[in-house]
Amino acid sequence: MAERIVIHPVTRIEGHAKISIYVDAAGEVESAQFHVTEFRGFEKICEGRPFHEMPGLMSRVCGICPVSHVIASSKAGDGLLGVDPPPAAVLQRRLLNYAQVLQSHALSFFHLSSPDLLLGLDSPPEKRNMFGLVEREPDFIRRGIRLRQFGQRVIELAGGKRVHPVWGTPGGVLHPLTREARDEMAGWITESIESLQIALGRLKSLLDSLQEEIRHLGNFPSLFLGTVNHDGGLEYYDGLIRIVDSEGNVVADRLDPRRYYTFIEEASEEWTFVKFAYYKPLGYPGGKYRVGPLARLNVAQHAGTPLADREMREFKQRSRGAVCESFHYHLARLIEMLHSVERIEELLNDPELLGEDVRARALPNRREAIGSCEAPRGTLFHHYTVDRDGTMRKANLLIATGQNNQAMNMAVEQAARRFVRPGHLTEGMLNRVEAAIRCFDPCLSCSTHAIGRMPLVIELRDKSGRVLDRITRS
Amino acid sequence: MSVKTLQIDGKMITGSDGDSIFTVAWEHGIHIPRLCHIGGISDVGACRLCLVEVEGQRRLQASCLTPVQEGMVVHTDTERLRAQRKLIVELLMAERNHVCAVCVANGACELQDLAMRLGVDHVRVRYRFPSLPVDLTHERFGMDHNRCILCTRCVRVCDEVEGAHTWDVAGRGAGCRVITDMGQPWGQSDTCTSCGKCVQVCPTGALFSKGKTVAEMEKDRGFLKYIVTAREKGQWIG
Numbered sequence: 034m035a036e037r038i039v040i041h042p043v044t045r046i047e048g049h050a051k052i053s054i055y056v057d058a059a060g061e062v063e064s065a066q067f068h069v070t071e072f073r074g075f076e077k078i079c080e081g082r083p084f085h086e087m088p089g090l091m092s093r094v095c096g097i098c099p100v101s102h103v104i105a106s107s108k109a110g111d112g113l114l115g116v117d118p119p120p121a122a123v124l125q126r127r128l129l130n131y132a133q134v135l136q137s138h139a140l141s142f143f144h145l146s147s148p149d150l151l152l153g154l155d156s157p158p159e160k161r162n163m164f165g166l167v168e169r170e171p172d173f174i175r176r177g178i179r180l181r182q183f184g185q186r187v188i189e190l191a192g193g194k195r196v197h198p199v200w201g202t203p204g205g206v207l208h209p210l211t212r213e214a215r216d217e218m219a220g221w222i223t224e225s226i227e228s229l230q231i232a233l234g235r236l237k238s239l240l241d242s243l244q245e246e247i248r249h250l251g252n253f254p255s256l257f258l259g260t261v262n263h264d265g266g267l268e269y270y271d272g273l274i275r276i277v278d279s280e281g282n283v284v285a286d287r288l289d290p291r292r293y294y295t296f297i298e299e300a301s302e303e304w305t306f307v308k309f310a311y312y313k314p315l316g317y318p319g320g321k322y323r324v325g326p327l328a329r330l331n332v333a334q335h336a337g338t339p340l341a342d343r344e345m346r347e348f349k350q351r352s353r354g355a356v357c358e359s360f361h362y363h364l365a366r367l368i369e370m371l372h373s374v375e376r377i378e379e380l381l382n383d384p385e386l387l388g389e390d391v392r393a394r395a396l397p398n399r400r401e402a403i404g405s406c407e408a409p410r411g412t413l414f415h416h417y418t419v420d421r422d423g424t425m426r427k428a429n430l431l432i433a434t435g436q437n438n439q440a441m442n443m444a445v446e447q448a449a450r451r452f453v454r455p456g457h458l459t460e461g462m463l464n465r466v467e468a469a470i471r472c473f474d475p476c477l478s479c480s481t482h483a484i485g486r487m488p489l490v491i492e493l494r495d496k497s498g499r500v501l502d503r504i505t506r507s
Numbered sequence: 508m509s510v511k512t513l514q515i516d517g518k519m520i521t522g523s524d525g526d527s528i529f530t531v532a533w534e535h536g537i538h539i540p541r542l543c544h545i546g547g548i549s550d551v552g553a554c555r556l557c558l559v560e561v562e563g564q565r566r567l568q569a570s571c572l573t574p575v576q577e578g579m580v581v582h583t584d585t586e587r588l589r590a591q592r593k594l595i596v597e598l599l600m601a602e603r604n605h606v607c608a609v610c611v612a613n614g615a616c617e618l619q620d621l622a623m624r625l626g627v628d629h630v631r632v633r634y635r636f637p638s639l640p641v642d643l644t645h646e647r648f649g650m651d652h653n654r655c656i657l658c659t660r661c662v663r664v665c666d667e668v669e670g671a672h673t674w675d676v677a678g679r680g681a682g683c684r685v686i687t688d689m690g691q692p693w694g695q696s697d698t699c700t701s702c703g704k705c706v707q708v709c710p711t712g713a714l715f716s717k718g719k720t721v722a723e724m725e726k727d728r729g730f731l732k733y734i735v736t737a738r739e740k741g742q743w744i745g
Contacts, residue, residue: 083643089721090609197608202720394718396646422643422694423717 036455036501037494043467045145047097048477052445052466053492056455056501065449067442067470069307069477076428084113084397084419088201091415096196097140097476100133100188101408103201104270105415110203112291112402113419114395121388122205127270128380129188129200130406131373134269136184137409138326138366141474142232143177146363149468150239154246155461173235176228180370183221187377190214205392215381222378226340229371233344236364243360249451250469251359251444254279256312256322258436259329260290260407266337267329267372269407275332276312276322281354290405293414293431307477310436321439324411325473326365331355338379341372359444359472366474397423408433410476434475444469455493458502513579528570528581529557539583540592540621542710543658544571545728547735548667553658556592556621559583567591589625596622597630602681603637604653605711612712613722618656644694647717648706655713657683661705668734673699704731
């Protein structure tokens with residue numbers, strides 16, 4: 034008898050989703066889908082508003098990565114004004130973007146995924162959480178919380194608030210950074226690097242025991258897309274797009290992110306609110322690609338900071354081509370956090386960071402502009418069209434989670450095929466399916482803006498779509 | 508000018524004949540809430556937030572339009588008044604789209620200040636969510652009808668102080684809007700002198716300087732007292 038298993042809601046992710054697992058008549062998993070069940074609609078909300086409001090409005094898209102949206106939005110605003118922000122503003126934006134990557138990755142790794150990694154995927158669900166970790170691993174988890182606090186504190190000191198800072202604006206940022214704020218930030222560096230080295234050592238020591246998961250939680254060939262700087266190193270604020278394949282071959286290089294629409298297209302499906310981005314030349318669904326920490330480490334040749342470079346060299350030895358195991362998003366995330374702290378230290382030592390000129394002013398000089406940056410979960414694009422007075426006519430947000438959508442669905446299906454035994458479902462089986470999603474650290478509130486059509490639970494269905502089993506955890 | 512003696516909130520107070528209860532109360536440190544009143548221009552009693560109880564009168568009175576009288580006993584802060592004012596602010600919030608978090612005047616808005624002062628932590632009436640335009644056609648200023656509370660400060664300051672009478676009110680009831688000239692876009696107004704007085708007196712983020720981002724708009728309302736004093740007394744005191 035065919036059936037459908039539903040996991041609803043998927044836990045320890047950012048946003049609301051469910052997973053359906055379809056089982057055939059022989060009782061084997063046939064397919065699985067990751068449905069996003071929430072809708073935000075910011076693309077519509079901003080129509081008719083002044084474009085100068087956009088960084089503040091777009092910051093409200095997400096409580097985890099507001100800074101990324103502020104930066105992409107402010108950069109789109111720079112484009113509409115036709116100005117280059119003053120150097121101090123660019124340095125502040127870079128600083129806060131690294132702080133954003135640090136705090137968001139800390140949340141994903143320590144708060145959301147560490148319970149699986151340190152307590153075990155089969156450990157009792159009532160203990161498999163932050164509280165369980167606080168009991169078992171108090172020092173480790175305290176370090177994770179402190180890392181997130183550091184990132185948040187940098188954002189607060191420069192932007193005035195930890196969440197939704199009112200800080201970026203078309204043409205620059207609102208206020209110069211004070212010397213006191215910079216000195217306080219500098220006080221966190223040593224501890225943060227120590228914590229990250231401990232976390233990296235710990236994760237790497239666990240990898241041998243997680244070989245099954247590494248092989249089956251989203252391990253497949255795909256393209257990888259990310260931003261690199263002029264010499265092919267990791268870049269988060271500016272730079273050009275590079276795409277590599279699973280063998281590590283460069284498929285496209287030096288693509289201008291402001292012309293993303295020439296190489297990225299989006300498709301929509303009626304069973305999820307998130308669109309499916311794909312690499313245009315290869316079509317849908319063949320042009321699937323991954324973005325985010327794993328993709329960035331796959332496309333970049335080096336990090337550009339000493340400690341992260343060492344880790345990156347080791348990381349690249351995990352595969353002859355690109356590292357295709359989505360599980361290694363976790364490892365990539367920790368390496369990026371280390372790199373971010375190193376970059377934050379460099380920026381804090383740059384005397385220009387405290388510059389007084391932080392905003393270029395102009396009337397609108399363009400009708401259309403695109404701002405992009407590397408957000409924690411991947412490459413983020415804000416595409417705005419305005420009328421001659423600066424009223425927003427259209428916004429298109431291309432979000433990392435949308436770009437990873439195809440890969441997430443494949444990861445869920447692969448995990449379900451490998452771990453789910455419909456005849457005798459266990460909680461640990463379903464947790465592995467969710468863990469496949471957690472590798473990507475999707476942010477669903479960020480990614481549901483286009484008016485599409487649909488809804489996340491694990492459901493077991495037969496071929497005719499009849500629900501045979503449904504697991505929810507509410 | 509004769510002097511009137513009255514009681515406000517139990518205090519014996521004197522005011523000049525012709526002064527409003529509102530003015531006399533403020534002069535004596537009793538701060539009756541208001542949104543449409545601003546010193547230097549006429550009062551119209553539009554917002555109804557300055558309502559007070561006058562003993563002997565069954566209906567609440569708009570203190571900005573009620574002159575003081577000898578022997579009057581006035582209450583400005585009773586339970587009934589607090590409930591009334593809270594409801595008025597809730598109605599204002601529900602009537603249009605006041606989203607403080609993404610408003611240019613966040614942190615510098617009289618409606619927001621008043622809502623906090625009155626303890627408006629939620630709105631009990633259903634939001635109307637009207638679809639309203641933003642007029643950005645003026646080179647320097649913008650008008651967001653979503654944030655307008657129809658206090659008409661802009662209309663009065665433009666007429667009485669600047670003398671341009673660019674602003675006016677059109678429509679009735681829920682369809683009421685402030686307009687420029689005969690309803691054409693602000694940027695096409697023949698009468699607007701671009702002085703910006705309307706922007707500065709606006710209590711919310713409805714009128715703002717273009718180029719300001721969220722929470723960046725601060726309003727300087729001190730200019731009005733300066734101009735009025737200069738005009739009426741010939742004294743240029745900042």
